[in-house]
Amino acid sequence: MTTQIVTANRLHDGLVVFRVGESWTQSLSEAQTYTPEEAAALVARIEAEEKTQVVGVYAVEIDDAKVPTKGRERIRALGPTVRPDISKQVEA
Amino acid sequence: MYRYDEFDAAIVRTRVEEFRDQVERRVSGELTEEQFRPLRLMNGVYLQLHAYMLRVAVPYGELSSTQMRKLAHIARTYDKGYGHFTTRQNIQFNWPTLVDIPKILDELAEVEMHAIQTSGNCIRNVTSDPYAGVAGDEVDDPRPWAEILRQWSTFHPEFTYLPRKFKIAISGGAEDRAAVRFHDIGLRVVRGEGGDIGFRVWVGGGMGRTPRVGREVRSFVPAADLMSYLEAILRVYNLYGRRDNKYKARIKILVDELGLARFIDEVEAEWQKSRASATPLPEEEIARIRAYFAPPPLASLQDNPAELAAARKADPAFDLWIKTNVFSHKVPGYAAVTVSLKPIGGIPGDVTADQMDMIADLADRFSQGQLRATKEQNLVLPYVRQDQLAALWRALDMQNLATANRGLVSDMIACPGLDYCALANARSIPIAQEISNRFADLRRQHDIGSLSLNISGCINACGHHHVGNIGILGVDKRGEEAYQLVLGGDAGEGDAAIGQITGPGFSAEGIVDATEKAVAVYLANRRDADESFIETYRRIGMAPFKEALYDAR
Numbered sequence: 001m002t003t004q005i006v007t008a009n010r011l012h013d014g015l016v017v018f019r020v021g022e023s024w025t026q027s028l029s030e031a032q033t034y035t036p037e038e039a040a041a042l043v044a045r046i047e048a049e050e051k052t053q054v055v056g057v058y059a060v061e062i063d064d065a066k067v068p069t070k071g072r073e074r075i076r077a078l079g080p081t082v083r084p085d086i087s088k089q090v091e092a
Numbered sequence: 093m094y095r096y097d098e099f100d101a102a103i104v105r106t107r108v109e110e111f112r113d114q115v116e117r118r119v120s121g122e123l124t125e126e127q128f129r130p131l132r133l134m135n136g137v138y139l140q141l142h143a144y145m146l147r148v149a150v151p152y153g154e155l156s157s158t159q160m161r162k163l164a165h166i167a168r169t170y171d172k173g174y175g176h177f178t179t180r181q182n183i184q185f186n187w188p189t190l191v192d193i194p195k196i197l198d199e200l201a202e203v204e205m206h207a208i209q210t211s212g213n214c215i216r217n218v219t220s221d222p223y224a225g226v227a228g229d230e231v232d233d234p235r236p237w238a239e240i241l242r243q244w245s246t247f248h249p250e251f252t253y254l255p256r257k258f259k260i261a262i263s264g265g266a267e268d269r270a271a272v273r274f275h276d277i278g279l280r281v282v283r284g285e286g287g288d289i290g291f292r293v294w295v296g297g298g299m300g301r302t303p304r305v306g307r308e309v310r311s312f313v314p315a316a317d318l319m320s321y322l323e324a325i326l327r328v329y330n331l332y333g334r335r336d337n338k339y340k341a342r343i344k345i346l347v348d349e350l351g352l353a354r355f356i357d358e359v360e361a362e363w364q365k366s367r368a369s370a371t372p373l374p375e376e377e378i379a380r381i382r383a384y385f386a387p388p389p390l391a392s393l394q395d396n397p398a399e400l401a402a403a404r405k406a407d408p409a410f411d412l413w414i415k416t417n418v419f420s421h422k423v424p425g426y427a428a429v430t431v432s433l434k435p436i437g438g439i440p441g442d443v444t445a446d447q448m449d450m451i452a453d454l455a456d457r458f459s460q461g462q463l464r465a466t467k468e469q470n471l472v473l474p475y476v477r478q479d480q481l482a483a484l485w486r487a488l489d490m491q492n493l494a495t496a497n498r499g500l501v502s503d504m505i506a507c508p509g510l511d512y513c514a515l516a517n518a519r520s521i522p523i524a525q526e527i528s529n530r531f532a533d534l535r536r537q538h539d540i541g542s543l544s545l546n547i548s549g550c551i552n553a554c555g556h557h558h559v560g561n562i563g564i565l566g567v568d569k570r571g572e573e574a575y576q577l578v579l580g581g582d583a584g585e586g587d588a589a590i591g592q593i594t595g596p597g598f599s600a601e602g603i604v605d606a607t608e609k610a611v612a613v614y615l616a617n618r619r620d621a622d623e624s625f626i627e628t629y630r631r632i633g634m635a636p637f638k639e640a641l642y643d644a645r
Contacts, residue, residue: 009139009143011118011119011190012119012189012190012191013143013144013189013190013191014139014140014142014143014144014188014189014190015142015143016141016142016143051121051124051125052119052120052121055125055139056139070571071510071571071572071573072141072510075141075510075511075519076141076142079142080142080511080512080521081511081519081522082439082511082519082521082522082525083439083511086172
């Protein structure tokens with residue numbers, strides 16, 4: 001059974017955000033986890049209801065350490081690997 | 093330097109206001125993302141992996157110190173303190189907020205800049221030779237022609253919704269420094285039989301997933317007919333180019349599918365039809381635009397002044413820099429200087445706001461306030477007195493901008509890759525950094541000599557891997573970043589070639605070793621130090637490289 005988080009880019013500034021409760025956080029560690037079914041339903045609801053808050057909503061699979069399993073999603077969640085000064089890579 | 097007339101200023105301001113309104117309507121919910129996306133793309137605004145990205149047009153790479161200071165200000169005020177110069181002579185900001193972008197565009201308009209047509213299926217920013225107006229091998233300065241193309245293509249109503257993006261490059265020298273055969277249209281300024289200026293024209297070059305070397309469609313188009321002839325090409329493309337499949341929509345595919353002879357016939361037929369009613373480029377208009385690019389007032393000097401010779405002798409590091417980063421100028425006593433944005437271990441093309449300010453100051457002090465961006469992601473100071481080269485070098489060195497590596501292995505082209513780009517499959521920048529560190533010794537690089545090494549993080553080939561003497565392509569191999577090695581590419585018109593893949597790909601660590609092995613094969617096989625990597629490759633072929641790369645595995 002895979003665990004997922006729900007992510008998007010915030011409309012007004014484009015930054016990567018993660019779903020927590022009825023809100024969004026920029027911190028991966030604060031992201032809420034869901035089953036794939038819960039995540040799919042949540043993505044559909046957000047797409048319908050939050051068009052002026054976020055764009056590009058989707059679910060991402062995470063591992064036990066709550067880090068995305070795919071490299072692309074890790075980089076997206078944590079920032080450019082080549083700029084530790086401005087990214088959140090240290091969190092990983 | 094180009095100058096905005098009242099029309100240019102008005103259309104740019106109008107476009108900023110229009111986009112401000114569009115952003116407001118998007119944020120309020122009046123526009124959906126589906127409606128807004130094409131509008132933001134028309135203004136150079138992408139949504140990348142981490143944030144919005146704004147691509148600002150630098151017309152044919154020409155920048156003033158005032159504009160550079162404005163870019164520094166934007167980087168500092170609206171971004172994270174840096175910008176990224178691209179292979180299309182533009183600059184990208186990686187972190188602007190959407191709601192700030194209208195303000196950024198306002199600021200750009202103050203210095204005659206914008207982001208119009210830096211994205212979307214339209215004619216993009218025309219690119220050219222960074223040594224335009226400087227190089228001694230020039231038939232004619234390509235910049236007035238590039239400017240004419242810019243004015244013609246900006247908001248051209250017929251060519252705003254092409255099947256796909258459209259890139260034009262123009263070169264004016266005997267040596268092609270604008271990769272004209274890897275553009276949708278490539279132009280070289282040539283002289284006709286009577287000595288008149290005209291253009292040799294190639295169509296359907298490009299990189300991406302279907303790399304093609306541009307095919308010659310006309311050996312001479314008279315200068316006065318430039319617009320009508322290009323209009324004929326674009327009309328044929330607009331009519332027959334595919335719109336059903338994004339991957340088959342570029343003009344190179346149309347040329348493939350029609351066949352070159354039929355494509356030429358179609359263009360000629362369209363041209364003969366439209367040429368009669370077209371207005372030839374008026375002589376006085378050409379002269380007016382040419383005057384914008386008149387050289388600045390320069391002193392009467394001699395080449396190789398005593399100060400320069402003494403400084404070279406006194407400091408080997410300076411001497412090394414002179415060998416690679418200084419390009420000879422057609423005006424005696426002057427030089428064009430490459431400001432390397434490839435420090436050892438650095439991020440190719442990235443420049444901080446403080447460095448931008450510093451470069452602007454140096455352009456004022458040493459280069460008549462003028463700058464150029466290059467497709468190799470460096471900057472050029474085009475009007476430096478040779479007797480001031482040592483002072484300039486010292487000032488650049490203080491900012492880590494004086495790496496003596498132009499055209500050498502560490503002067504890599506690299507796309508932003510998976511560190512920034514939503515399309516990428518693999519990271520490019522860390523590979524570039526590793527290779528740069530591996531070859532950190534500049535004396536070793538100088539010994540290896542001329543070598544282009546280009547890295548793309550996906551098949552879209554923004555890092556020009558197809559035309560690197562050594563090319564590296566990042567791919568996704570079952571969820572892992574992997575890298576293919578490509579050899580033998582060449583961007584220049586005369587020897588234009590698409591590189592060939594060596595064989596199975598490599599891991600991130602493995603590709604750095606593989607690159608070093610390829611260089612070692614060259615060193616072991618070159619006739620002498622004057623035979624470059626690409627010359628040796630052409631002479632000995634792929635086999636010795638494959639043997640070294642794979643046989644021992």
